[in-house]
Amino acid sequence: MEFRKDLFANERDDDLNEVGRPTQRQDAQGHVTGRSRFFDDYALPGMLHMKFARSPHHHARVRSLDTREAAQMPGVVRILTSEDVPKKVHTLLILLDLGPDDEPPLAFDKVRYRGEPVAAVIAESESAAAAAAAKVRVDYEPLPAVFDVEEALAPGAPLVNEYHGRNWYDYNGYDFRKIRFGDVERGFREADHVVEERYQMSPIEHAPTETGGCIAAPDTAGRYVCYTNTQALFFSLETAARILDLPSNRLHFVGGTVGGGFGGKVDSVHEPLALLGAMLTQRPVRSAYSRAEEMQVSSPRGAERFYVKDGVMDDGRIVARYARIYFDAGAYSRLSPYGAVKAAAHMPGPYYIPNVWVDARCVYTNRTPSSAMRGFGVTGADFALEVQMDKLARLVGMDPMEFRIFNAYRDGDMKAHRRVTKNAALIECVQAAARIADWPLSERFQAMSSTRDGGGERGVIPPAPAPGPGPGKGASGRRVPPAGAEAAATTARPPAPADAPTVASPARSPLAGRGRMSSLLGTRRR
Amino acid sequence: MTVGLQTFETLRDASAVVGRDPSARFLGGGTLLVRALNEEAADFSTLLRCTDRVLVEIRASGSRVRIGAGVTMARILASRELAFLHPAARAVGGPAVRAQATVGGNLFAPPPYGDLAAALLALDARVSVQSGYSPRDMPLDEFLRTRDTMVRSIVSGVEVARPRGERSFRFLKVSKVRPKGVSLLTIAARLEDSAGRLSGVRVAYANMGPAPVRAAAVERALEGRRLEPLVVEAAAAAAANGCSPPTDAIASAWYRREVLPVHLSRLLLGVA
Amino acid sequence: MSHVTLDFRLNGTGRTELIAGGETLLSLLRHRLDTTSIKQGCRQGTCGSCTVIVDGEPRLACITLAATCDGCTIETAESLPGPGGLHPLQQAFMDHFAAQCGFCTTGMLMAAKALLAANPSPTREDVVDAISGNICRCTGYQPIIEAVLAAAGAGPSGAGQPGGSRPGVV
Numbered sequence: 001m002e003f004r005k006d007l008f009a010n011e012r013d014d015d016l017n018e019v020g021r022p023t024q025r026q027d028a029q030g031h032v033t034g035r036s037r038f039f040d041d042y043a044l045p046g047m048l049h050m051k052f053a054r055s056p057h058h059h060a061r062v063r064s065l066d067t068r069e070a071a072q073m074p075g076v077v078r079i080l081t082s083e084d085v086p087k088k089v090h091t092l093l094i095l096l097d098l099g100p101d102d103e104p105p106l107a108f109d110k111v112r113y114r115g116e117p118v119a120a121v122i123a124e125s126e127s128a129a130a131a132a133a134a135k136v137r138v139d140y141e142p143l144p145a146v147f148d149v150e151e152a153l154a155p156g157a158p159l160v161n162e163y164h165g166r167n168w169y170d171y172n173g174y175d176f177r178k179i180r181f182g183d184v185e186r187g188f189r190e191a192d193h194v195v196e197e198r199y200q201m202s203p204i205e206h207a208p209t210e211t212g213g214c215i216a217a218p219d220t221a222g223r224y225v226c227y228t229n230t231q232a233l234f235f236s237l238e239t240a241a242r243i244l245d246l247p248s249n250r251l252h253f254v255g256g257t258v259g260g261g262f263g264g265k266v267d268s269v270h271e272p273l274a275l276l277g278a279m280l281t282q283r284p285v286r287s288a289y290s291r292a293e294e295m296q297v298s299s300p301r302g303a304e305r306f307y308v309k310d311g312v313m314d315d316g317r318i319v320a321r322y323a324r325i326y327f328d329a330g331a332y333s334r335l336s337p338y339g340a341v342k343a344a345a346h347m348p349g350p351y352y353i354p355n356v357w358v359d360a361r362c363v364y365t366n367r368t369p370s371s372a373m374r375g376f377g378v379t380g381a382d383f384a385l386e387v388q389m390d391k392l393a394r395l396v397g398m399d400p401m402e403f404r405i406f407n408a409y410r411d412g413d414m415k416a417h418r419r420v421t422k423n424a425a426l427i428e429c430v431q432a433a434a435r436i437a438d439w440p441l442s443e444r445f446q447a448m449s450s451t452r453d454g455g456g457e458r459g460v461i462p463p464a465p466a467p468g469p470g471p472g473k474g475a476s477g478r479r480v481p482p483a484g485a486e487a488a489a490t491t492a493r494p495p496a497p498a499d500a501p502t503v504a505s506p507a508r509s510p511l512a513g514r515g516r517m518s519s520l521l522g523t524r525r526r
Numbered sequence: 527m528t529v530g531l532q533t534f535e536t537l538r539d540a541s542a543v544v545g546r547d548p549s550a551r552f553l554g555g556g557t558l559l560v561r562a563l564n565e566e567a568a569d570f571s572t573l574l575r576c577t578d579r580v581l582v583e584i585r586a587s588g589s590r591v592r593i594g595a596g597v598t599m600a601r602i603l604a605s606r607e608l609a610f611l612h613p614a615a616r617a618v619g620g621p622a623v624r625a626q627a628t629v630g631g632n633l634f635a636p637p638p639y640g641d642l643a644a645a646l647l648a649l650d651a652r653v654s655v656q657s658g659y660s661p662r663d664m665p666l667d668e669f670l671r672t673r674d675t676m677v678r679s680i681v682s683g684v685e686v687a688r689p690r691g692e693r694s695f696r697f698l699k700v701s702k703v704r705p706k707g708v709s710l711l712t713i714a715a716r717l718e719d720s721a722g723r724l725s726g727v728r729v730a731y732a733n734m735g736p737a738p739v740r741a742a743a744v745e746r747a748l749e750g751r752r753l754e755p756l757v758v759e760a761a762a763a764a765a766a767n768g769c770s771p772p773t774d775a776i777a778s779a780w781y782r783r784e785v786l787p788v789h790l791s792r793l794l795l796g797v798a
Numbered sequence: 799m800s801h802v803t804l805d806f807r808l809n810g811t812g813r814t815e816l817i818a819g820g821e822t823l824l825s826l827l828r829h830r831l832d833t834t835s836i837k838q839g840c841r842q843g844t845c846g847s848c849t850v851i852v853d854g855e856p857r858l859a860c861i862t863l864a865a866t867c868d869g870c871t872i873e874t875a876e877s878l879p880g881p882g883g884l885h886p887l888q889q890a891f892m893d894h895f896a897a898q899c900g901f902c903t904t905g906m907l908m909a910a911k912a913l914l915a916a917n918p919s920p921t922r923e924d925v926v927d928a929i930s931g932n933i934c935r936c937t938g939y940q941p942i943i944e945a946v947l948a949a950a951g952a953g954p955s956g957a958g959q960p961g962g963s964r965p966g967v968v
Contacts, residue, residue, distance in 0.1 A: 024892065031900030032888040034835025034875040038901065041834040130566050209839040209847055209935050210901045259837070259901030260935045291840040292565065529820030530800040531865045553863070557843050560861040563820055564841040573819065575866070600855065620931015621909065622849050622856040706930040 007428050008451075027257070038257050042215050042227040044284040048077055050277055051129035053119040053136035054297065055111035058366040059145035059158065062109055066137040067119055073135055075128030078281050080120040080273060082108035086245035089163065091333050092267065092371075095238055102163035103332035103369070105243055105272055111140070112160055112331035113368050115297040122277045122285055145366035149305055149326035152365050160331055160364040169329070169337045169362035177344045177362075181416040182355030182462040184311075184471050187320025191311025193395055198307050199384035203300035203328070206373055210259020212267075212298055213288025216274035224275050225252045231261040236268040243272040244279070251275065263372030267299055267334055302336050302370030303328040304343060304377070306384035309471065311355075316398050316406050322471040323347045325360040327377065330369035335376070337362045342377030348416040349385045350426045351407040352458055356416035357471050401434050402445045412455020420459060424450035529563060531573045540576040541656040541680045550574055552680050554631030555598060557623055558639075580682055581630075584608065589688050592654075595630025595681040599642070602629070610688060610695050614645035614714065617699040620706065630681040633666070634673060637733045637772045638708045641699050643670065644738040647730035648714035649686040649695070656680045670737045694718045698793045700785070702776065709733050710777050711786060713793050717753065724748050729761075729790075734769040734782060743767035744790065758794045762787035806870050808833070809877035817864045824848050824859035827874065835875035835904040839933075846932030849905035850874050856912040858931075875904035878911070887911060887949045894945035898936035906932050910946045920950055 003020050030036035053070070067079045082088055082104055089101040107118045119136045123129035144158040151157055152167040160167050168175045188194050214228035230236035233255045241248040258265060270287040277285035289298060304327050311320035325343050329336035344360035370376075393403035408426040415421055427450045434441045531553070534540035544550050551570040553559055562568045581596035586607045593608070602608045602615040603624065618627050618641055632642040633653065643666070651666040657679040666684065669676060689695035697714045701707035712732035717724055727748045729741040743764035751757040771782035800819045807813070808831065817826055824841070827833040827850070839847035841860045848859040851873040878885040887907050890896070897903040906929055913920055913928035920928070925946045934942065 022895070025895070025897070027900060028892045028895075028897055029884075031897035031903045032884065032891045032907065033879060034904040036900050037834075038837070040838065043829060127566060207935060208899075208901075209845050209933055210837065210899075211839070258899060259839075260899045262935070290565070291842060291845075528818060531802070531819030531863060532800075553866075556861050556863055556866070560822060560863060561842045564822070564860065573863070616927075619843070620846060620856075621912065621928055622846065622858045622931050623843060625852075625855040625857055626843075626862065705926050 004428070004432060008423075008425070011423065036257050038210060038259055039214055039227040039229045039255070040210075040286075040288065042254075043286075044215065044217055047215065047217075047284040047286055048122050048124060048277065048281060049126040049129045050120050050122050050274060050285050050287040051126065051133045052117040053121065053133045053138065055107065055114060055116045055118060055138075055140070057111060057140050057142050057145075058114045058147075059143040059160070060111050060140040061143060062107065062111060062118065063139040063141055065108075065118060065139075069137060070119070070121055070132040070135040073123070073128065073132035075124035076121060076132045077124065077283070078122045078277065079132075079136070080106060080122070080276060080280070081118070082106040084276060084280065085243065085272075087243045090239070090243050092235075092239060092335060093333060093337060094242070095235060096338075098333075098337060100163050102161055103334070105269070110143075110162075113366055115293070115368065116331070120273050120277065120287075122281060147365050147367055149303075149328050149361075149363040149365060152363050153326075153361070158366075160366055164364060167364045169333065169340070169364075171337075171341075171362075175361060176359040177341050178360075179344055179347070179356055179358035179416050180464060181348075181357075181418070182320075183465040184320045184322050184355045184357040185465065187355035188309075188311045188322075188471065191319050192314045193392075194309065194311050195388075195391060195395060196307065196309035197384075197388055197391065198305070199380075199387065200306075201301075201304045201380040201383065203303045203367070203370060204373060205295055205298070205300045206260070206262040206264030207294065208258075208260030208262065208264055211289040211291060211294040212265050212270060213286065214270045214274050215284055215286045216271065216278040217284035218278055218282050219252060223250050223252055224278055225254060226271050226275055228253060228255045228271055229258045229261075229265055230255055230268060230271065231258055231263070231265040232268075235266065236271050239268040240272040240275055244275060262374050263301070263376060264298055266372050267369075269298075297368065299330070299334055299369050299371035301373035301376050301379075302330065302339060303367075304380040304384075306381065308347075308384055308388050310388060310392060312392050312396055314396055316393075316396050316403055318351060318353050318392065318407050320355040321348060321353050322357045323359070325358070325381070327360060327362045328367060328370060329362050329364055330367040331364060332369040333362075334369045334371035336370055339370075339372070339377035342375075343381045344377075345417055346378045346381040347385065349382070349389070350409050350424075351389075351404075352409050352413045352454075353407075353416065354458070354462055358416075399441070399445075401430050401439055402441060405430050405441075405445045405448055408450065410450050410452065410454025410458070413458045414461055418461060421454065424454070426450065529568065529571055529573055531575065534574060534576045535578065537576055537578045537580065537656045537661075537680055537682055538659050540574050540578075542658055543572075544574055544680060545658045545678055547572065548678075551677060552576075554596065554628040554634075555626035557619070557627045558631060558635060576680070578682075583683075590685055591688060592683055592685045593629050594683045595628060595633075597629050599624035599627050602642075610649075611642070611645060613697040614642045614699075617641045617697070617709075617712070629684060633669065633681055633684075634677065637736065638710075638774060638776055640732040640738050641709055641712045644712045644730045644732035645697055645714040646684055646686060647738050647740060648716050648728040649689065650716075650728055651684045651686045653684050654682045656682050667740055670739070673737060689716055690718050693796070696793050696796075698789060700789050708776050711771070711782055711789065713786075713790055715793060717748070717794070723750050723752060725750070731769070731786075734766070734771045734786065736770070736772070739769070741765065741767070741769075748794075753794060755795075758791050761794060762791045765790045802865055802868075804864055804868050806867050806872055808872050809874060815864075819863070819865055821864045822860055823850070823852075823857070823862040823864045823867060823872075826864040827859060827872070833874050833876055837901055837904065839901065844931075844933070845902070845905075846909065846929075847902055847905045849908040849932060851908055851912050854912070854915060856909050856931075873908070873911075875907050878907060885911075886952045887914070887946070890945040890949035890952065891942070894941045894948060896938060896941040896945040898934075898938045902932055902934045906934070906942055910949070913946070914950055918950060920947070922947060 121133045146152045216226045219225045237253045274287040307324040309322040327340035340360045340362035347358045393400040409421045409424045413421040550572040553573045553575045581594045583594045585592045599615040599618045653669045699712045700710045716728040727745045729744045732738045747761040765787040766783045771779045773779045837847035839845035843861040
């Protein structure tokens with residue numbers, strides 16, 4: 001490993017005690033001896049097992065649900081249906097005040113994806129629970145299903161989730177999360193080249209070696225304990241408390257040892273129902289995905305579709321970007337409305353683009369609900385825009401690394417979401433990567449720096465055009481801004497990085513610019 | 527589901543039970559049947575096993591080798607007599623699976639498994655089967671065509687002729703994961719030379735149909751010719767004739783057909 | 799349901815258990831004998847998290863019927879530490895940061911132990927093959943390979959230099 005402490009030396013005190021030095025993990029000894037306790041290592045005496053009756057349909061009305069035969073199966077102790085769940089419809093992001101409630105822990109009137117649970121069978125053994133779950137009789141009326149984000153937005157598409165009333169998430173009265181910066185139309189008019197491309201991501205399953213699950217058990221004084229492999233202990237605790245309509249101090253969650261998560265263990269699907277089972281049977285209840293369930297039912301990363309239209313000058317400056325994002329949430333929100341916001345925020349990339357227009361839609365389809373997964377929203381956006389960067393570089397005949405250096409954010413630049421860039425380092429990273437890869441950079445680009453030539457004209461919020469139809473011309477937006485006069489040309493040409501040196505940035509404290517960490521999702525939010 | 531396990535000392539006794547009890551299955555290494563049990567997908571309620579020595583013997587006589595059905599991939603890899611089968615045996619799972627998976631079990635393995643069976647097929651293997659009290663031999667390709675009914679018998683072993691010459695037997699398992707993944711498709715070929723021309727050519731695939739199959743059209747395109755580019759081209763053009771490959775999580779049937787000629791050409795040209 | 803008596807040695811101790819014919823070794827050891835170092839990852843023989851050593855060979859406990867282990871010697875990760883502390887493989891896994899989430903770790907250790915017993919001086923290729931049936935979804939394969947090679951280099955006694963080798967920071 002190489003530390004380039006020569007870079008940005010004046011921006012920090014060189015008093016790091018941990019960075020650059022190996023430090024043993026506190027759980028390493030437990031891991032190599034097999035003594036680390038994963039949730040499933042807390043097998044309790046008298047423990048029961050929970051397995052689900054799941055929908056074989058992608059979309060169907062539930063006419064009736066009959067658990068009588070299942071209840072007669074050997075070893076069955078209790079069967080849970082929606083009737084037993086105190087809060088019948090919930091949504092995870094309600095903890096961030098993002099509603100509406102849109103997902104039943106156990107489905108009742110409708111199923112909206114294949115594998116959705118309709119009943120939970122609690123039995124003396126896992127195989128007895130599975131055998132009885134197969135005997136739950138459900139009378140389904142299959143409904144037309146939709147699996148494509150753009151088809152879901154088209155008129156006449158089947159309505160996936162009634163709690164939203166239409167197949168998209170409502171962001172404060174808009175069917176998309178938007179970014180508006182500068183005047184993209186004008187940017188395209190003035191650009192030497194305009195390129196539009198389509199990028200499609202696939203859902204990706206986290207496939208942790210330890211499948212998701214938990215063991216819930218009655219504790220003393222009316223409390224319940226839950227051993228779980230959730231990645232978000234207090235998030236899951238609060239979610240369970242709300243679904244069970246219990247004060248959270250009645251629940252004691254034990255966790256922290258997670259056999260691979262990658263975002264796949266934040267949905268809190270096991271804890272509320274295992275706890276409910278423990279409450280109703282007064283015995284420990286274990287709920288865990290089989291490998292097949294982990295692959296089919298647990299939420300993957302949502303597939304995103306990106307349309308990216310860029311205007312670029314012959315000299316390599318990107319002058320306008322118009323991006324449309326369709327984020328496939330599957331049948332329920334889970335964390336996808338947040339992922340779509342991240343995708344929108346990420347679309348300009350780490351590049352200075354003076355005119356940006358982004359519409360990000362979070363769309364409901366009859367696919368498995370998607371949720372968090374390793375930078376969800378961001379990873380797909382990076383894929384789209386970095387492939388786009390290579391195409392643009394080729395178009396204007398520039399080296400792809402030099403093209404990135406040339407367009408990179410510099411300190412003082414105004415980002416499209418109206419934050420001033422601080423602690424930019426992309427230029428130096430690309431320069432270092434080029435050196436390690438023996439990739440020749442011309443002197444002009446080797447001399448560039450994140451701390452010079454940013455700000456100034458690039459540091460201000462450009463005047464917005466008068467309201468107009470926007471670059472999409474209402475293509476698929478439901479509520480585009482009202483039509484109006486084209487904006488007058490009020491901004492100067494997009495400023496290039498000046499060659500003249502600018503005033504040095506003031507020295508910063510070591511904490512300056514440190515990103516705000518979201519303890520909830522473990523992801524850095526901008 | 528609860529399952530009983532019965533152990534027999536002789537093949538005859540075990541096969542009598544498996545022949546008359548449709549809920550009984552004969553247990554090899556367990557990589558398929560115990561998995562089915564775990565996944566609540568078992569169509570049997572009794573498992574049979576047998577301690578007969580004949581199941582675990584490897585016997586060489588002259589140019590022919592007999593391999594007991596209970597011989598594991600690990601034992602094939604430990605046997606010098608069976609060096610020609612080492613690439614195929616090594617292609618099966620990791621070391622733990624190889625310590626369990628048996629020759630007999632591989633003959634029943636559905637796609638995407640059955641790599642060793644493809645190798646045995648290209649070696650013109652004969653299968654010894656015990657049905658009730660009567661043992662019989664049959665060609666492996668006949669066995670594979672009717673293998674769904676063969677679960678009512680017990681495979682006791684296979685017999686193959688050693689290929690002549692170092693490069694005359696070739697094996698290729700194509701996978702998307704390195705060093706080891708599930709087979710996309712598997713090709714085995716016996717390419718023996720007689721006075722400069724190919725003779726007795728056998729080419730077999732796994733994962734290009736519901737069971738390992740011989741590629742008759744490819745064999746015809748190669749038989750009596752020299753292994754030269756034009757001949758390889760003709761063989762590649764016929765590569766997917768008669769194949770009905772599966773669509774699964776690894777690849778679509780279309781993809782398998784598209785890439786088969788490429789991999790077959792590489793195998794034949796010795797660049798795989 | 800038929801039950802049989804099973805005699806075997808588990809981590810050096812002789813045991814006799816009454817088992818059902820269809821009971822897996824995973825279920826017996828993990829759920830009934832509290833040998834929880836054996837992890838249940840897939841129950842289909844593909845992830846390697848339940849790797850144990852039976853009569854010197856690596857085996858997957860999830861697809862092994864316990865009844866087939868009558869008279870066998872079974873080792874799990876619980877048996878690894880010696881009187882002097884951690885086994886050299888365990889120490890090497892710590893020194894080389896070869897454990898991340900920890901779920902595959904014990905299976906990896908047993909696969910590596912079986913390798914070193916059969917082949918005390920493995921090449922990198924040998925190590926890769928030895929763990930090719932064990933999945934690490936945190937994708938920490940390089941440090942695991944380095945750790946196994948380092949443990950092999952520490953010699954058969956395993957005395958080596960505990961904690962002495964430089965961590966493989968990459």
